[in-house]
Amino acid sequence: MLPVRKEIVTRIASLTGLPSPEVEASLEIPHDPKLGEYAFPCFPLARRLKKSPQAIAAELAEHTWVSEHLERVESVGPYLNFYVHRSYLFKTLLPQILRAGPAYGTLAEGEGKTVLVDYSAPNIAKPFSVGHLRSTVIGNALCRLYRALGYKVVGINHLGDWGTQFGKLIVAYRRWGDAARLLEEPVQYLYQLYVRFHQEAENEPVLEDEARTWFRRLEKGDPEARELWEHFRALSLEDFQRLYRYLGISFDSYMGESDYNDQLAGTIELARARGLVKESEGALVADLEQYGIPTCLLQKKDGAALYITRDLAAAIYRYQTYSFDRMLYVVGAEQTLHFQQFFKLLELMGFSWAENCLHVPFGLIHFKDGRMSTRQGKVIFLEEVLKRAVELARETVEEKNPTLPDKDSVARAVGLGAVIFGDLINDRIKDVEFDWEKVLDFAGETAPYIQYSHARICSILRRAAAAEGASGKASGNGEATPQELALLGEPEEEALVIAMAHFSEEIVRAVRDNRPSYLARYLLELARDFNKFYHNCPVLTAKKELREGRLQLVAGVRIVLRNGLALLGIEAPQEM
RNA sequence: GCACCUGUAGCUCAGGGGAUAGAGCACCGGAUUCCUAAUCCGGGUGCCGCAGGUUCAAUUCCUGCCAGGUGCACCA
Numbered sequence: 054m055l056p057v058r059k060e061i062v063t064r065i066a067s068l069t070g071l072p073s074p075e076v077e078a079s080l081e082i083p084h085d086p087k088l089g090e091y092a093f094p095c096f097p098l099a100r101r102l103k104k105s106p107q108a109i110a111a112e113l114a115e116h117t118w119v120s121e122h123l124e125r126v127e128s129v130g131p132y133l134n135f136y137v138h139r140s141y142l143f144k145t146l147l148p149q150i151l152r153a154g155p156a157y158g159t160l161a162e163g164e165g166k167t168v169l170v171d172y173s174a175p176n177i178a179k180p181f182s183v184g185h186l187r188s189t190v191i192g193n194a195l196c197r198l199y200r201a202l203g204y205k206v207v208g209i210n211h212l213g214d215w216g217t218q219f220g221k222l223i224v225a226y227r228r229w230g231d232a233a234r235l236l237e238e239p240v241q242y243l244y245q246l247y248v249r250f251h252q253e254a255e256n257e258p259v260l261e262d263e264a265r266t267w268f269r270r271l272e273k274g275d276p277e278a279r280e281l282w283e284h285f286r287a288l289s290l291e292d293f294q295r296l297y298r299y300l301g302i303s304f305d306s307y308m309g310e311s312d313y314n315d316q317l318a319g320t321i322e323l324a325r326a327r328g329l330v331k332e333s334e335g336a337l338v339a340d341l342e343q344y345g346i347p348t349c350l351l352q353k354k355d356g357a358a359l360y361i362t363r364d365l366a367a368a369i370y371r372y373q374t375y376s377f378d379r380m381l382y383v384v385g386a387e388q389t390l391h392f393q394q395f396f397k398l399l400e401l402m403g404f405s406w407a408e409n410c411l412h413v414p415f416g417l418i419h420f421k422d423g424r425m426s427t428r429q430g431k432v433i434f435l436e437e438v439l440k441r442a443v444e445l446a447r448e449t450v451e452e453k454n455p456t457l458p459d460k461d462s463v464a465r466a467v468g469l470g471a472v473i474f475g476d477l478i479n480d481r482i483k484d485v486e487f488d489w490e491k492v493l494d495f496a497g498e499t500a501p502y503i504q505y506s507h508a509r510i511c512s513i514l515r516r517a518a519a520a521e522g523a524s525g526k527a528s529g530n531g532e533a534t535p536q537e538l539a540l541l542g543e544p545e546e547e548a549l550v551i552a553m554a555h556f557s558e559e560i561v562r563a564v565r566d567n568r569p570s571y572l573a574r575y576l577l578e579l580a581r582d583f584n585k586f587y588h589n590c591p592v593l594t595a596k597k598e599l600r601e602g603r604l605q606l607v608a609g610v611r612i613v614l615r616n617g618l619a620l621l622g623i624e625a626p627q628e629m
Numbered sequence: 630g631c632a633c634c635u636g637u638a639g640c641u642c643a644g645g646g647g648a649u650a651g652a653g654c655a656c657c658g659g660a661u662u663c664c665u666a667a668u669c670c671g672g673g674u675g676c677c678g679c680a681g682g683u684u685c686a687a688u689u690c691c692u693g694c695c696a697g698g699u700g701c702a703c704c705a
Contacts, residue, residue: 081645094647096685106685131685132648176705213705310705336703347632353703360705387699389633416634417699424698446667453667467667479642482634484698490654491641495667497653498642505667513664562645574643577652588660588669607664629667 054090054146054554055160057122057137061091065133068113069098082555086544089127089134090551096131106131142550143538143602150553150609151532158556158616163204167375170196170206172383173304176213177289178222178243181296182432183487184385184425187415190476192383193302193622194569195413201560201620207375211367212309214286216360218247220268223281224260225250239288241434244427251428265355272314272357286311296436300469301622313366317358320366321351327402341397349394364395365402372406379409381567386414386482413567416484425487433487443468445493446501450629457628466624470500473623477573498577500623503614506580506587510611511627513592517604520593526601537601545586546606552579553613560620569621576617583610 062080066073076093083092095106095113102109110128118126124138150157172192175185196208225246226235234242254260271278290307297303321337324330329339335354342348351362371377382392392412399407417424425432447464450457457463475492479485495501526533541550555575563571592603615625 078645079647081647083648084644084651085648088648092648094686096647099685130648174705217704333702338702345632347701350702355703357703359703363705384705385699386634388705390700391705393633414634419698449667454665483642484635486641488641494654497667499653499667501667502653505665509665509668516664570643574652581652584668585670587664591664593664628665 054137055557058091058558060120060122061135064118065093068116083134086548086551088129090137091135093133094131095133139542139547140539142554143541144535146554147538147550147605147609148532150612151605154612155616157612158560159201160557161203163199163202166378167205167207168199169209169371169375169377169380170383171209171211171381174211174213175293176218177286178218178240178247179427180240180244181293181435182425182427183435183438184418186435187418187476188383189302190473190622191415191481191569194477194620195381195383195567197620197622198560198564198569198572202564207305209306209308210304212307215310215314217264217268219271219282220264220266221250222246222285223267223278224263226281235288240292243285243289248428269355269357310360310363313363313370316366316370317362320362320369324351324398324402329398329401339398341394344397346393346397347390361391361395365398368399368410372404377409379411381411381413383413386416389414415481418485418487420487438472438492439469442472442493446495449495454629463626463629466626467495467501467504467629470504470623471495473621474500474573477569477621480570481568503576503580503618504625504629506583507611507614507625508627508629509587510607513607514604516593526604533601533605537598538605540599541602541606543590545589548582549586549606549610552582553609556613556617572617572620576614579610579613
């Protein structure tokens with residue numbers, strides 16, 4: 054409903070003399086539909102005009118507001134409430150939604166701008182746990198949301214394919230490794246070796262030294278170390294890509310930590326040239342105390358670079374390559390300090406674009422009795438979660454809809470949807486307690502609830518099309534006439550068209566705060582509105598003219614639900 | 630010790646400085662000769678952690694305190 058919103062903002066600004074952005078910021082959507090579709094609180098004007106907000110609202114309401122969009126404007130106490138023409142919503146906007154189809158909700162406000170999204174970034178040789186799911190799912194949703202606003206988006210998977218853990222893996226593999234088992238399930242097996250290393254290292258501390266030695270050999274290009282590393286990396290990457298394909302996620306770049314090895318020395322020189330580097334206990338550090346940030350380590354005393362140096366090198370490379378307007382790092386909140394140090398260093402190194410780099414943090418996933426730990430083997434593997442969710446969905450489909458064709462792909466969409474949505478529904482900053490019952494719940498505030506609403510609409514439209522033949526409107530031939538649309542007006546119908554009208558505003562809001570949860574909540578509400586409509590307003594058995602109108606209405610809802618779920622990386626099956 | 634995040638219904642959580650603080654789960658009851666009951670309807674709850682402050686207005690912003698989580702030099 055952006056044209057309406059703009060019209061209201063412009064009018065209020067010119068009538069009151071308030072700057073548009075200020076009006077825009079205070080314009081709200083009332084909680085009660087009786088109070089209109091938009092509301093403007095007049096309190097801020099009271100002091101300036103030396104009148105009561107009630108009087109100001111009353112005066113503003115006297116102006117001529119009626120337009121193509123606005124039916125009436127009323128003052129209720131200190132508020133100015135805006136009522137959008139029902140005929141505009143039903144007869145103009147609804148057909149627009151149907152014509153736009155998959156494009157409905159998209160905008161062009163990001164046209165010409167490039168956004169980089171760094172997300173997922175699993176560690177080679179460490180299996181995907183439910184902890185990695187958050188970055189992956191949030192990052193993927195953000196990519197899609199930015200694209201919907203017209204931004205050019207580059208999704209980057211900054212693979213954790215370098216670091217001392219490879220020394221450990223090499224040691225473990227040389228001691229206890231089995232080539233055949235490695236080929237069978239690479240990531241799982243490497244992970245077992247990794248856990249075993251930490252167990253054995255408790256009694257045999259020499260292992261740690263050995264691991265450091267092997268990592269140093271790897272860094273120097275030792276052929277044996279190099280060969281093992283490449284082997285581990287290639288096998289793991291294949292494993293990950295299988296998982297991404299399953300989730301329907303793809304990246305524009307897989308450049309990982311190891312790809313910046315030859316730029317690390319230069320990066321440190323760049324920092325040194327700015328006087329940011331000093332030696333301390335044999336290591337290289339950057340002192341940021343004067344900015345209220347703890348000193349950070351750039352290079353270990355053994356000469357090995359640390360990940361902040363890799364991040365610096367990668368950021369510089371990325372700016373040279375993409376000249377991005379914004380770069381997001383979808384990384385856990387426990388790394389907040391790292392990003393403070395990292396961004397401050399970029400700024401001090403003279404890169405003005407550092408201010409366009411943003412850490413998008415999210416909370417930890419933990420168990421009732423404490424946090425997950427890769428080293429201790431206290432994790433839940435994502436594959437297991439997905440498998441169980443899809444299995445349960447499969448059983449549910451079998452029970453509820455035994456004649457459904459292609460049950461497997463429906464079960465996959467529903468099971469994965471439940472897991473993905475469960476991760477996006479809440480504010481990302483909050484910690485999450487992992488709970489099987491909740492993950493495997495398909496009722497209430499879940500993706501299956503939304504998918505079910507969508508499937509019901511599909512079912513209505515399918516039956517309508519079958520009843521009227523292939524030339525009918527429900528088959529996509531022609532639109533309902535204005536006369537037919539004019540019959541819409543039940544409260545349930547109004548709620549739907551109003552909710553649909555707000556779709557792109559929600560996308561804008563989600564992008565503004567990098568919070569996909571806004572969109573997830575919105576879709577839940579739309580689905581709830583639809584289910585109410587479904588129970589109170591029969592479509593197929595309604596009189597012909599009303600039926601045509603309602604068919605168009607639910608076709609619109611279908612578009613918004615489907616487009617919205619797609620933005621979250623969730624499929625909407627036709628039946629379930 | 631210092632820094633950051635979180636504290637709202639029994640539980641999990643929404644809540645854009647503004648109108649009467651809302652959902653889901655759980656619990657109880659009801660709805661299917663009718664478009665998929667993965668649905669809908671009804672039933673009831675709140676010192677919005679505590680104390681100050683800013684403001685015409687604070688669950689929302691600021692400060693302090695309390696509780697939980699996370700981080701703070703050779704992991705990422």
